[in-house]
Amino acid sequence: MEYTIQQLAHLSGVTPRTLRYYDQENLLPPKRITSSGYRIYGSKQVDLLQQILFLKQFGLKLTDIKAILANPDFDMKPLLEQQKVTLTQQLTQIQGQLQNLEATLAYYKGEKDMTDPEKFATFKAEKLAENEANYGSEIRARYGEDAVKAANQKWQGMTETQFAQMHASEERLFANLDLLLAKDETPDLDSEIAKEAFLAHKEWLKITAPFYNAEYHRSLGEMYAEDERFAAYYNQRTSKPSAKLLRDIILHYTKEATK
Numbered sequence: 001m002e003y004t005i006q007q008l009a010h011l012s013g014v015t016p017r018t019l020r021y022y023d024q025e026n027l028l029p030p031k032r033i034t035s036s037g038y039r040i041y042g043s044k045q046v047d048l049l050q051q052i053l054f055l056k057q058f059g060l061k062l063t064d065i066k067a068i069l070a071n072p073d074f075d076m077k078p079l080l081e082q083q084k085v086t087l088t089q090q091l092t093q094i095q096g097q098l099q100n101l102e103a104t105l106a107y108y109k110g111e112k113d114m115t116d117p118e119k120f121a122t123f124k125a126e127k128l129a130e131n132e133a134n135y136g137s138e139i140r141a142r143y144g145e146d147a148v149k150a151a152n153q154k155w156q157g158m159t160e161t162q163f164a165q166m167h168a169s170e171e172r173l174f175a176n177l178d179l180l181l182a183k184d185e186t187p188d189l190d191s192e193i194a195k196e197a198f199l200a201h202k203e204w205l206k207i208t209a210p211f212y213n214a215e216y217h218r219s220l221g222e223m224y225a226e227d228e229r230f231a232a233y234y235n236q237r238t239s240k241p242s243a244k245l246l247r248d249i250i251l252h253y254t255k256e257a258t259k
Helices: 005-012 014-026 044-058 063-068 076-108 116-143 143-155 160-182 191-210 216-225 228-233 243-254
Strands: 039-040
Touching: 005 014, 005 039, 005 044, 014 039, 014 044, 039 044, 044 063, 044 116, 160 191, 160 243, 191 216, 191 243, 216 228, 216 243, 228 243
Parallel strands: none
Antiparallel strands: none
16 A cells, blocks of 8 residues: 555654655655655555654664664564563553552551551562663673572562661662762772771672672672673762772672682
8 A cells, every 4th residue: 555645644643744854864765756746655664664663662863773774684573572571561560550559558548458568569579670671681691590580589578677778788888989989099998998888788789689609799890890781870879980999899808709
């Protein structure tokens, strides 16, 4: 089936002006142009427009979309599969939020009891989903599926006391990193402040990780500094970038244990 630019605009919800711009940018040329100058679009162009809109929905810029679609080896299926996984995770998260909200509302109305672990279950699930989306593939590649499953199970089974200890140790970590970063000179890794930062991170790791050993700790430290997403988590929580400093502290205090 063929469409004029007005018909394709009505079909897709994209304005004729946008379709003309896509043509000018050689992103979506029409199938043909009539002798009267009208753009005509066929099924191939309809599919291509759908791909463009999907890629925009995924957050890609038009310049990136143009480069992707120009690649003869481009395959839309993996991107769609990944987006399906992402949306499914988001849907599960929203459903969990609604269930927890309903249970909490009933609790405050005096209609049902709510255990302390139930009060925090949704927040744990949200953090788990966030970590999976941000770091899941890297963690699996480095440590394997079994380690990830064990870590997730440990996280979900965390008690309220452990949850509080985890946050407290993380706050101590960031406070000590800030103290080290506030000094003009190169941070002294042998100082009590650096040692306290290490012990705080070690405590946090023992609560959250499926297991603990010095080699695992060192590996995580390297990943914090190498991967910009992990680095951003620490850099944004302190007054100055701290991921590399944390890496150096971890390596310093675990070097004897790994010999």
